[in-house]
Amino acid sequence: SIFAPVDTKPGATVNKLAVDGQVVWLATDDGALRLDAESRGAQRVGMDDGLPSQAVTAVAIDEQFVWFATNKGLARLRKLDRTWRVFTDVDGLPHRAVNDVLRVGRQLWVATRAGLAMYDPGVDGLRAWSTAEGLVGENLAELFQVGEDVWSLTEAGISRFRPRTRTFTNFSWAELGATELRA
Secondary structure: OOOOOOOOOOOOOEEEEEEEOOEEEEEEOOEEEEEEOOOOEEEEEOOOOOOOOOOEEEEEEOOOEEEEEEOOEEEEEEOOOOOEEEEOHHHOOOOOOEEEEEEEOOEEEEEEOOEEEEEEOOOOEEEEEOHHHOOOOOOEEEEEEEOOEEEEEEOOEEEEEEOOOOEEEEEEHHHHOOOOOOO
16 A cells, blocks of 8 residues: 555445545545545544544535534534534434535535435535425435536435525436436
């Protein structure tokens, strides 16, 4: 390996990665890994550092923060001073288990086991949507951006959210003639 060794459990699965200049962040089943391409150093980030769980499903980056999706909430690491904040259902997440995160402009979109949330830095808070507000299903597995739209892959089909109009368009598995989406 070209990077310094880090202490991780054998066979830890890499779930997603995000690039921040010369730094690559890996979301794994055993915390997160920070790989610095310039220094070729590696650092493991876990619960002792501020993560609410070792199970990290996704990571996203913006100008100020590194965001970690975990099964016990959404963790935010401020790059400037390395301080942490954890968002849970108490803070407005539809569910504390977060499956995916997606940065779109200044906003961060969050896929949970019970709906969709959006972090707005202007108010430093979350707005949430569930099936009651129009999602096709509640357990969101992944998020994708196409143009300005945010697409959600759920257990019941696919939802497209239009931020400008705050409306959903849904495609159930029956409408798609499928039972699952692989790619």
